[in-house]
Amino acid sequence: MELPYAEPYKIKMVESINRSTKEQRLKWIKKANYNLFNLTSDKVFIDLLTDSGTGAMSDKQWAEMMIGDESYAGSSSFLKLKKTVKKITGFKYFLPTHQGRAAENVLFSALVKEGDIVPGNSHFDTTKGHIEFRKATAIDCTIDEAFDTSKIHPFKGNIDIQKLKSVFKKYPAKKIPLVILTITCNSSGGQPVSVQNVKEVSKLCKQYNVPLFFDSARFAENAYFIKKREKGYESKTIKEIAKEVFSYGDGMTMSAKKDGLVNMGGFIALNSKEIFKQATVFNIMFEGFITYGGMNGRDMGALAIGLDEATEFNYLESRVEQVAYLGNKLVEFGVPVQQPIGGHAIFLDANKFVPNIPREEYRAQALAIEIYVVGGIRGVEIGTVLADRDPITRENRYPELELVRLAVPRRTYSNNHMDYIAVALKNIYDTRNEAKTGYVITEEAPIMRHFTTKFKKV
Numbered sequence: 001m002e003l004p005y006a007e008p009y010k011i012k013m014v015e016s017i018n019r020s021t022k023e024q025r026l027k028w029i030k031k032a033n034y035n036l037f038n039l040t041s042d043k044v045f046i047d048l049l050t051d052s053g054t055g056a057m058s059d060k061q062w063a064e065m066m067i068g069d070e071s072y073a074g075s076s077s078f079l080k081l082k083k084t085v086k087k088i089t090g091f092k093y094f095l096p097t098h099q100g101r102a103a104e105n106v107l108f109s110a111l112v113k114e115g116d117i118v119p120g121n122s123h124f125d126t127t128k129g130h131i132e133f134r135k136a137t138a139i140d141c142t143i144d145e146a147f148d149t150s151k152i153h154p155f156k157g158n159i160d161i162q163k164l165k166s167v168f169k170k171y172p173a174k175k176i177p178l179v180i181l182t183i184t185c186n187s188s189g190g191q192p193v194s195v196q197n198v199k200e201v202s203k204l205c206k207q208y209n210v211p212l213f214f215d216s217a218r219f220a221e222n223a224y225f226i227k228k229r230e231k232g233y234e235s236k237t238i239k240e241i242a243k244e245v246f247s248y249g250d251g252m253t254m255s256a257k258k259d260g261l262v263n264m265g266g267f268i269a270l271n272s273k274e275i276f277k278q279a280t281v282f283n284i285m286f287e288g289f290i291t292y293g294g295m296n297g298r299d300m301g302a303l304a305i306g307l308d309e310a311t312e313f314n315y316l317e318s319r320v321e322q323v324a325y326l327g328n329k330l331v332e333f334g335v336p337v338q339q340p341i342g343g344h345a346i347f348l349d350a351n352k353f354v355p356n357i358p359r360e361e362y363r364a365q366a367l368a369i370e371i372y373v374v375g376g377i378r379g380v381e382i383g384t385v386l387a388d389r390d391p392i393t394r395e396n397r398y399p400e401l402e403l404v405r406l407a408v409p410r411r412t413y414s415n416n417h418m419d420y421i422a423v424a425l426k427n428i429y430d431t432r433n434e435a436k437t438g439y440v441i442t443e444e445a446p447i448m449r450h451f452t453t454k455f456k457k458v
Contacts, residue, residue: 020045048406084303084304097267122188123215126448149352157191161204177211178250186344239311254268345407356432364382377421385453389449437458
């Protein structure tokens, strides 16, 4: 008999989580103005709001925390991290930041100006927010297959080369400061990008003399999918695959709270000395001196270890396959999800799950609220609320997909938790036809509204 799979780690510490009743949760979510971000953590049983900074660190990472060098300039912890980033990415220059959106802020301050065009594959909320804040325009060039949740395609995060070529032909290169390739692509369901696609995008960018940058928050998970799905990469290590992918680009931003396996941190890495010099000015203005960039020395040390751990196959197999375990259970139950299952989260297709709720009543938000009320499970809407309003018309933007993301923290929950989530979702799906109305917005911010929006029931 073949031995069953077992996680490549054992548990050293546990954290209590609180159960609650449906009646309590109905009261709490109403008090939170029906925004899941407003709930305090003690009112959540299983927290799938994000996989950003919510994972469990290893014993080696905690040990590194104890020897962190907190020198303001030139700390040994910075040098450890710089060496690790160079080893894994191959990029020459490195700037630490306190998290991924800070890295975007620094880089875009150096590169993006009013009227610019920034193409990519389904830019995530902070990326698009930083672009539009500068009165520039993000253009989504993702392949069409990504918008059919039932279609099986191994690399739904890929950029459509013809779409990108059309952008290059329509706008002069001087108006396109960079192309952003997100690996894996969060907004399309945690879907990977193939090496072949990276090569094709890189070739086109070089032809038009436009820099290619990676949004690399989940680059290790992307490399895992390449190893499992792309011909010719079966015998390559995760580190070899990641380094090859980065070799086709000019730089990267990183939210280290994902594949860096830390609770806080980020960085910029690049090859251009000129862009590095420009970014350095903004890094000092916004983040701190260039050898700490808003990070503690102990956090930089933990990140150096985390990057090494996250680019090992055994860890990635455990992490990605746990998400697949949950996803496959939901598929068996008939629950509509983005397929194939992504690397860090399950994305529920609200258009198919609750089609009776009008889109203008934010059906994905309504579904996310119901999941919390029924099971104490906190997810997040990836739909019309997150898509925000058009900067010119101020009308709602209705994306092709209305999704609820259930992001699984790394090394945190057991498969018993996954079973609980699956059954809760099945129960909701079985009564889906009872859902007829959603919510309206009573208060919202002018940009990146979803974090603080207030709702009321229709």
